[in-house]
Amino acid sequence: MTDSQTLSLPDNASLFTRLRVALQALQVLKNDPANATCGQLLNICLDLNVYASLAQQLQRSEEGRRMLSERPSLQGKELDLTVLERLPEGTLGHAFARYFRDNKISPFETTLELKDDIDVIGKRYRETHDLLHVLTGYGTDVVGEMELQAYALGNLGIHTAVLILLFGTFERLKERQPGVGMSEYLRRLRAAYHRGRASQQFLGFWFEHHWETPVATLRARLCAPAERMN
Incomplete structure (x- = not known):
């Protein structure tokens, strides 16, 4: 049985090594889908070149270089959700705390x-x-999660998102899940993908500086309008 604590990706790992470690991480995630370490490791194994390109893009601006240097963190130990939830309703901090x-x-x-x-x-x-x-x-339902993966794929070109979308769609076809029909499901994924492509890249944004900013303001600034669903 693979132990997530012993998994690591060597420096300058070959494609074969990255795929081997990715498969080991997947074995852990099958039984522990919330395992953050293996989730991040899987992303790095599959998206090493994508992340390298994104890092180069950030290096081209003063703000991006500062972000890579200061390494701001949104981990749980850095967040006081009680304080954030006290912010006015509609602000990013309040909405983020309520989301959890x-x-x-x-x-x-x-x-x-x-x-x-x-x-x-x-x-x-x-x-x-x-x-x-x-x-x-x-949303955080199955369709909403797939929409977010499609958005990330359009916005950043993340390979892991492709894998998740393919797996999720296959499972949907296999199990014939109730609710949203397949044609509507695919339409929503396409819309989310194109919305992501038309939106500002989000990885270089300092969300930590905008807890008191209304979500509506940030959505208008960072996200292309969502396609209206009939």
């Missing part, structure tokens, strides 16, 4: 060592997942 309470979940945590900018990008991607739910308005 309403869904009975906890903020992202990882013990993965940050050795370089690629690791920083991988961690940032994982820890902004819940913020993106708040910002985009996509």
